[in-house]
Amino acid sequence: MTVVTLPTELGEASLISNSEVDSFLTCERKHLFSFVFEREAKKKSRSLSIGIVGHEVLAVYYRALQAGMNKGDAEKEAMRHLTGIFREDEYDPDSLATVYSLINRYISQDTLAGGTRILEVETDFYLPITEEYWYAMRLDLLVEALVGSLRGKVLLVDHKFTYDFYTEDDLQLNPQMPKYAAAVRHAGYPVYDAYINQIRTRFPAHLIEKKTSADLFSRMPVDLTVPRVRSALSHQMIISKRIIERRKMPIELQIEEAVPVLNKMICRNCPFKSACAMVEDGLPVEKALGPEYKIRKYGYSKEEIDGS
Numbered sequence: 001m002t003v004v005t006l007p008t009e010l011g012e013a014s015l016i017s018n019s020e021v022d023s024f025l026t027c028e029r030k031h032l033f034s035f036v037f038e039r040e041a042k043k044k045s046r047s048l049s050i051g052i053v054g055h056e057v058l059a060v061y062y063r064a065l066q067a068g069m070n071k072g073d074a075e076k077e078a079m080r081h082l083t084g085i086f087r088e089d090e091y092d093p094d095s096l097a098t099v100y101s102l103i104n105r106y107i108s109q110d111t112l113a114g115g116t117r118i119l120e121v122e123t124d125f126y127l128p129i130t131e132e133y134w135y136a137m138r139l140d141l142l143v144e145a146l147v148g149s150l151r152g153k154v155l156l157v158d159h160k161f162t163y164d165f166y167t168e169d170d171l172q173l174n175p176q177m178p179k180y181a182a183a184v185r186h187a188g189y190p191v192y193d194a195y196i197n198q199i200r201t202r203f204p205a206h207l208i209e210k211k212t213s214a215d216l217f218s219r220m221p222v223d224l225t226v227p228r229v230r231s232a233l234s235h236q237m238i239i240s241k242r243i244i245e246r247r248k249m250p251i252e253l254q255i256e257e258a259v260p261v262l263n264k265m266i267c268r269n270c271p272f273k274s275a276c277a278m279v280e281d282g283l284p285v286e287k288a289l290g291p292e293y294k295i296r297k298y299g300y301s302k303e304e305i306d307g308s
């Protein structure tokens, strides 16, 4: 688990991430469970498990490259780390076997190793916005291109373990990378563009070796524009203000105000389905968030919420 070190200038301000805003916009009750009661499901879904472990193993791999290891040794480091996770028995073996096969294939075709200089791996960035709230994020990877037409450019890379690849529309409408760009630029890096580095989780472990790289991996440029960055930040600020106002209410009122979306498409993959149904049946929230749930321990990554 990555330890979060908070900036000393933060003062009384709250940190609000893209994940929290996304959760609030998706379903206010889901946000209540995750960010007010700070719970997560003990039993993780396949997609969430693959997302969390996959990110962790890729961080080990890219940190090893950053430290000067060659690709082969960095891969060994990553796989050693994954073996340790197997031993911990926290995740189901099928999900871990899928991560093993995917990472194995991923590293064999990875062009970031060698073609870029690794600048940051799993680093937290902050954007001070008001005295009440800052924007906080955890970046997967920041690189400087060493070859090709982008040589010398600083690029954000966000790993996505995803069942199917994003469409152009999905990418165009995703506000995460424009917000990331603003925070990383604030830290002094001249970010040129961002890429989503997609790793497809659709196939079971035993079929992955039969798939082509094009079936499994896709790195898409986000094409950051000034208006997109501005819009994404503006929406982040508006929702952050709403979240802060909500937090000022007594807890009973926060529970009442957190209206559940109760939408079949959205609820289907929600880790709080059973707690939510119990609340609908009249159980108090504290009781509904019973033994199936534990205190949430992850930082700012989207995987903590929905495994995408």
Ligand code: SF4
Pocket (backbone or CB within 6 Å): 026, 027, 028, 029, 030, 260, 261, 262, 263, 266, 267, 270, 271, 272, 273, 276, 277
């Ligand atoms: S099950 Fe649906 S309504 Fe309930 S918390 Fe989850 S997303 Fe919200």
